[in-house]
Amino acid sequence: MEENLVIVESPAKAKTIERFLGKEFLVKSSFGHVRDLSKKDISVDVENNFEPNYTISDDKKKIVSELKKYVKNAKMVWLASDEDREGEAIAWHLSEVLNLKEEKTKRIVFHEITKDAILNAIKSPRAIDKNLVNAQQARRILDRLVGYELSPLLWKKVKPALSAGRVQSVAVRLIVEREREIINFKTSSAFRITGIFEEMNSGKEKFPFKAELNKRIEKKADVENFLNSCLDATYKVESITKKPSKRSPAPPFTTSTLQQEASRKFGFSVSQTMAIAQKLYENGLITYMRTDSLNLSQAAINAAVVEINKLFGEKYSKPRNFKTKTKGAQEAHEAIRPTYMNNQRIEGSAAEEKLYELIWKRTIASQMSDAELEKTTINITISNSKNLFVASGEVIKFDGFLKVYMESTDDEENDKSEAILPDLKNGAELESKEIEAIQKFTNHPPRYTEASLVKKLEELGIGRPSTYAPTISTILNREYVVKETREGNDRKYTYLRLKSGKLIIEDRKEKTGFEKNKLFPTDIGSVVNDFLVQYFDDIIDFNFTASVEKDFDDIADGKIEWQKMLKKFYHPFHKKIEDTIKNSEKSSGERNLGNDPGSGKPVYVKIGRYGPMAQIGDAQDEEKPKFARLLKGQSIETITLNEALELFKLPRDLGEFEGLSVSVGVGRFGPYIRHNNKFVSLKKGVDDPSTIELSRAIELIAEKRESEKNKTIKVFDQDKEMLILNGRYGPYISYKKANYRIPKSVKPEELSFDDCKAIIDKAGVKKKPGKTKKK
């Protein structure tokens, strides 16, 4: 029997460590926290010094009872959870739950999973740091108090089943406020003027190059004047400057930067990235993927040097250590890196291979030399103007880390031209081959993507590597925000070109405002946000987390008592909750748009029981008010009176088909066509319920019938309720509203009625499929 039991947080980590420690050590995992505040109610006795009521979570009961068995057989228990606030608390909860005796328990920590680090840790055990544990308890309880007192307030004042919290409410606020900036953004335009030049009489081969006027011109008439004046201007090189510059590699990946790069380079969502990284981690290919540390183990740096020297030569190697600047970083792990630096590629799914290669490149590049560049600027004078044309170019003198990896940016209009410029001398005479002027518009601030939201939250010190992905899921599930791709609009711009002595002026069109997978606030998100900002501006302040983090640090340092800190926070907070319950109105975001020209009654938009809606007339009127739901993409904040009135024209009769009437309406799941009591959805982005015609509706009905037909693989005469259907996960049997899987070994079209019966009997009698409520 092993004499030593080591408990870590993650099973994959347990496996690795067991290899390092050898026979006398049994290494097991707690799978994260084993105990938490009970979920049912607030579970904090605020009257009694904030006494927490901890329970073992249902999904951890089995693990705890297993660990208890191992503890019984061990002479010494080593608690080896992470060295941060949460890790210390995990160790403490374990010692409580497992009834560990002090003389039989040791606490050890390490920041990297290397043999040396582990053996060193074993040599220097310590006791559990109760101050650090208390800092975690304060964090946990504060989050519970905020979340479980604010959420019920929203149920009362806005809508049931809503939620609020220290992290999610700030995330929503960022998105709502950004959207308002965008709505209020006033665009302006000016002409960007560029010319193509060539040296005159050089005797050398022609080498045309581009240069831009050093100022933009706002008015079209002024542009015309300028271009006309260019007709008889001459151009001369006034100065040439060459400046050497350097570019350094980005540090190795943390959770947040990995999510950002995987989003920019591959379009992965943050949860996709985490799921793929988890696989790589479990297969022992990368280090832990939930980390805020930029640190690499010495062993990894050494391995990178060997690899770089081998692949590119010593000139390319430059070992570096990176220091984190992130607020609140706890650095319990290494940065995310390949386990073996000499594994340039791995075998796996396409996504795994891609993500691994990205991690390999980023890690290797972080240990490579700077790139050396030379920036050249050429100023060109215009004989009859005091403005200049400026040409700039960049030449890479030594590629360094750029050989391997280049970080992407969020900047969409990143058309940096790395032009190569001809070899010119001061005073050289140039001729202009062509000059064009393009009207350019200023851009509104960008909407957040999942990854750029994570970046922002990290900058604010809000949330942790393990919560970035779940936080985004939460605000999407609550329908505070939606992730959408929206087609842009056409925008007209003016284009002028001077060529061969002729000036042409054209109106041209460009696409603008196209948004791919961006986060948009919903009406409910905006209303909840405004409510919280109005009454709890201090809690959803961007600096709230930073300020309580300082208190948690003081608790960890033993400078203040955790209950004192909570008391100071809770009493004013709770009073505000009670005041708000008493004194605030129900909040629905109601807006009066004006009057309906038909009836003269007022038209409102607001959030109703089933979501955003428009209403004509008041509830107390003699005639009942009329209601209509808002369409997807419309919002309470921006809808106009005419758009709202348009909604009341539905449902609309389109005519007859097969002797039955066809109508179009908008329901819970969007616009639909109704015919013979069957519903057919309109095609998103193609059909518009207010303009669709009968012929198109019939097309859609036919399409739906066709796809229904393909859904059915086989029907049986014996029993009309027995069907073999083709579904999302392949063929399956449907019988009396319940579904059954077909074994992979059989061909579904060959199943007989009795075969199906047998499959159903084997699966056992099933209840009707429960309404899968989306969570």
Add this chain to the structure above:
DNA sequence: CAGTGAGCGAGCTTCCGCTTGACTT
């Protein structure tokens, strides 16, 4: 799956941070 929108009231919802499965028919 789809057309609703009064008010009553029972019983439900909810936080952040640590972890990984289970598994869709």
